Amino acid sequence: MVVGGSSGIGLALVRLLHEQQANIYAVSRSASAEWPADVRFLKADVLENLDAIQRFLPDQLHGLVYSVGSITLKPINRLTSEDFLKDFQLNVLGAARMIQQALKPLKNAAGSSIVLISTVAVQTGMPYHASIAAAKGAVEGMALSLAAELAFQQIRVNVVAPSLTDTPLAQSLLSSPERRETSAKRHPLGKIGRPEDISQLIAFLLSDNSSWMTGQVIGLDGGLGKLKTT
Numbered sequence: 001m002v003v004g005g006s007s008g009i010g011l012a013l014v015r016l017l018h019e020q021q022a023n024i025y026a027v028s029r030s031a032s033a034e035w036p037a038d039v040r041f042l043k044a045d046v047l048e049n050l051d052a053i054q055r056f057l058p059d060q061l062h063g064l065v066y067s068v069g070s071i072t073l074k075p076i077n078r079l080t081s082e083d084f085l086k087d088f089q090l091n092v093l094g095a096a097r098m099i100q101q102a103l104k105p106l107k108n109a110a111g112s113s114i115v116l117i118s119t120v121a122v123q124t125g126m127p128y129h130a131s132i133a134a135a136k137g138a139v140e141g142m143a144l145s146l147a148a149e150l151a152f153q154q155i156r157v158n159v160v161a162p163s164l165t166d167t168p169l170a171q172s173l174l175s176s177p178e179r180r181e182t183s184a185k186r187h188p189l190g191k192i193g194r195p196e197d198i199s200q201l202i203a204f205l206l207s208d209n210s211s212w213m214t215g216q217v218i219g220l221d222g223g224l225g226k227l228k229t230t
């Protein structure tokens with residue numbers, strides 16, 4: 001099940017999982033014209049329609065990806081309590097509620113995987129990221145706790161932490177060729193991420209190829225999070 005499968009990273013993941021012959025359940029507030037025909041879709045808001053999501057879930061669920069989130073970038077003197085609360089609700093509570101709903105079918109699969117998405121800005125300090133870094137830091141903490149709590153039920157929990165990736169969510173940061181170039185140059189590998197870069201890792205974390213992996217936060221950031229090249 002891909003929550004947020006209609007756009008960006010989630011959409012790239014739906015395409016990839018379809019190539020791998022997975023049965024795909026997608027949840028978002030709108031559908032995508034780019035989905036393969038056999039994607040099962042529920043139009044729902046994760047913050048509001050939990051009952052509908054519960055009814056939509058299959059008896060057995062092998063993978064759950066929460067690809068919903070925000071990028072709120074403001075200096076600290078302009079961040080309101082509402083900004084912090086909104087980021088927390090969408091990134092942390094949305095994921096937590098989704099996992100609660102899906103717990104039984106995840107257990108029933110006798111070996112399943114949850115993947116959450118953080119950001120490079122949790123482990124690498126960046127200006128204007130206070131609200132989103134706080135929320136994604138909470139996502140990482142929650143994921144580690146759940147990985148420990150659910151390991152005995154063979155439910156794995158891992159986190160992918162990308163840097164700037166070319167999706168609709170990031171468009172305001174990539175709105176001109178100059179902005180794109182500046183963003184690309186900040187990364188040691190000289191480029192920003194593509195949704196496919198992230199979806200490949202998520203598909204691996206969902207698959208049995210990572211069956212001994214849980215409780216990990218994996219940076220996927222063109223080297224930005226760990227390297228100093230100048």
Ligand SMILES: NC(=O)c1ccc[n+]([C@@H]2O[C@H](COP(=O)([O-])OP(=O)(O)OC[C@H]3O[C@@H](n4cnc5c(N)ncnc54)[C@H](OP(=O)(O)O)[C@@H]3O)[C@@H](O)[C@H]2O)c1
Nearest residue numbers: 004006007008009028029030045046068069164165167169
């Ligand atoms: N792009 C980046 O640079 C970047 C960097 C670091 C981390 N991330 C993280 O990566 C994840 C995916 O982001 P993205 O860039 O792929 O974003 P995106 O292109 O905006 O896709 C977000 C998806 O979430 C769905 N969604 C949003 N709010 C929802 C809600 N309330 N209920 C149900 N579905 C909802 C959207 O569909 P609808 O609008 O149809 O509901 C869409 O399918 C997020 O957690 C984001 O924080 C992104």
